Amino acid sequence: MERIVVVGAGQAAGWAVSTLRQEGFQGEIHVVSNEHQIFYERPPLSKQVLSKEASYDSLNLFSPEQIDAFSVQWHKPDLATQIDRDHKQVILESGKILPYDKLLIATGSRARVPVNTWKNISNVVTLRDVQDCERLANLLETAKSIAIIGGGWIGLEIAATARKQGKQVHVFEYAERLCGRSVSPEVSEFLKEIHEQQGTKVHLNSKNLHLIESLDQTVQVLNHPETAETFDCVVVGAGAEIAKELGVSAGLAVKDGIVVNCYGQTSDVDIYAAGDVAIHPVLGYCIQSWANAQNQAIAAAKSMLGVATEYSDIPWLWSDQYQFNIQILGTYQAQSNPKLIIRQSSPAQLSYLYLDEHNRLMNLIAVNDAKLVKLAKRWIQNSTILDPKLLADPEFNVMKLKP
Ligand SMILES: Cc1cc2nc3c(=O)[nH]c(=O)nc-3n(C[C@H](O)[C@H](O)[C@H](O)COP(=O)(O)OP(=O)(O)OC[C@H]3O[C@@H](n4cnc5c(N)ncnc54)[C@H](O)[C@@H]3O)c2cc1C
Structure with missing residues (x-):
């Protein structure tokens, strides 16, 4: 029986598995995930779920019945550590070895923390998964002030959520404008205005930040040479690191992310990649968005089954702020x-x-x-x-x- 192995169980993996079954694939599907919650979408984590307007269950891409019907063999929580291309198998941290006929890498990305030591400070958090969201939501219950490092989409959404809860919010952005990697200067200015109108203090050009933990677990943010202020919690929203290491160690073609063609196929014909980890085949860089993860994965899953399906979607993403x-x-x-x-x-x-x-x-x-x-x-x-x-x-x- 043919066997497809999927590494990751996020947005891209979920849509790939659903598509494989919808297209009539009857073989074995093995999914490796290092997270407990599987097949869920992340956008509400910085919006409705963080503000408690929606539950964690609302994140699920599929109902329990649909997931049962996919008839997946789960390997979780476990980590895929290596791909042995010669023997067509994936090696897991637990020691399991999973042979594959076709493999999909859907490992997404991780929150980037620019300074390693920040990871050891108790009230400094990131927001990528359900556990991060639970931790931040808990901190927000008592925090009166919050610093957000990074004026990108996720940082600004958290800023809006925290302001709506009446917190004192400061955003520290390294660059000279907000969301500078994805929008024009005029839109950056619009974003700055809406946040300032709501009472958020925006610090641009914050290139020299130091975090100091106090005994009472508050965190002092030194924004040299501008300000030094103390916050109850700090969220680092400084972009994402693409989880491309499996592709790198397996010797696949990798740039910003894993290189794929318009069918989601990597430089190895039996290995596919989709979502944040894969480059956009037309633009040549990774598009970290919900729609990209879903649609690139659908095309890759069909192509894996021999129904060559091109993916070249125009990038589209959204953000909700106030x-x-x-x-x-x-x-x-x-x-x-x-x-x-x-x-x-x-x-x-x-x-x-x-x-x-x-x-x-x-x-x-x-x-x-x-x-x-x-x-x-x-x-x-x-x-x-x-x-x-x-x-x-x-x-x-x-x-x-x-x-
Ligand atoms: C807080 C937040 C808000 C967002 N808001 C928006 C928005 O408003 N609009 C929008 O368009 N996009 C938004 N995004 C981006 C969007 O959620 C991502 O682009 C999308 O989740 C990518 O899906 P993916 O399946 O590629 O990766 P992921 O969803 O990251 O899934 C990858 C999974 O693989 C697992 N994994 C990684 N390596 C391994 C391994 N070696 N072994 C086993 N498992 C592994 C990871 O732990 C993860 O569970 C947001 C993201 C976040 C974090």
Whole structure:
């Protein structure tokens, strides 16, 4: 009987397993996971679950009945430590050896902590999984003040959640603007404004941070040469480290993440990778987003079964902060000097559209405008030539601009 081994049990792994069964794969599926909770999505961890508006169970991708029907052989909690490509087997920390016909690496990424010693400070935490969320939620029950190191999406979402709970919040960002790796300077400024309006103190250019634990477990954040303040807890939201080590040690082609083609196949024809750990086959770097993990995994699972399915989705991710649902479509490329159109329909609904020299949409940041995102996806897919004047006119119904 054919056997597929999946390493990881997050968003990508869950969708891969579900797809394998939906496509009629009758062989054995073995899943290795170093986490207890399996097949769950992470976005609510910094939003509704952290604020206790949703339960941990709501994270599950599938019902217990669906998971039973997948008929998976579980290896958890266990860690895949090595891939022996010559013998087509995966070696686990427990000593188990799992032979495979096809292997999917869906190991995702981990929270990055820029200074190793910070990991030893009691009230300094990160947010990647359910346990991290439980720990942070516990700290927030009593904390009055919180420092967030990193002004990226996760850091800002935690800032919003903590402010809504009435905490005193400071965000320390290394770069000169917020979310600088994924959005334009104008959007960074918008983000800064909404957080400052809510009372969060944003410290940009915080390049020299030191954390000092006090006897009462509060943490002093020295932001040299600017400030020194004490906080009840510190969250490090300083990006992610791609969990690519299995690919590296197995000698697969690896860059930022594991290199895959549009079918999710690595440089070894029997090994696939999907989700945060795999590069985007068109863009050439890792896209760490929910939709990417799901759709790249679905395509890889079908391709594993011989139904060659291309994955080349336009990057899309969202973030929820206060009353704002922010969706990002496409990528911002400063070097191509894009033309900016701002479309503001109401104080709470606005969009930043970046067009190339032919007036084709390259990147959209839509605030509280999900309908526009749907339409814009088709504009990008079809390279639709747009009229900047019409886009900027809030009275004009953009739905008339057919892709
Ligand atoms: C707090 C938070 C909020 C987010 N919010 C958003 C959002 O609003 N919008 C959005 O688009 N994206 C968001 N993301 C990103 C999104 O959740 C990830 O892109 C997605 O989870 C990636 O899925 P994955 O399956 O590739 O990896 P993961 O979900 O990380 O799953 C990988 C699993 O593999 C396990 N593993 C790793 N190595 C091994 C090994 N050697 N052996 C066994 N198991 C292993 C890991 O422990 C993990 O359980 C958020 C992420 C976080 C952490």
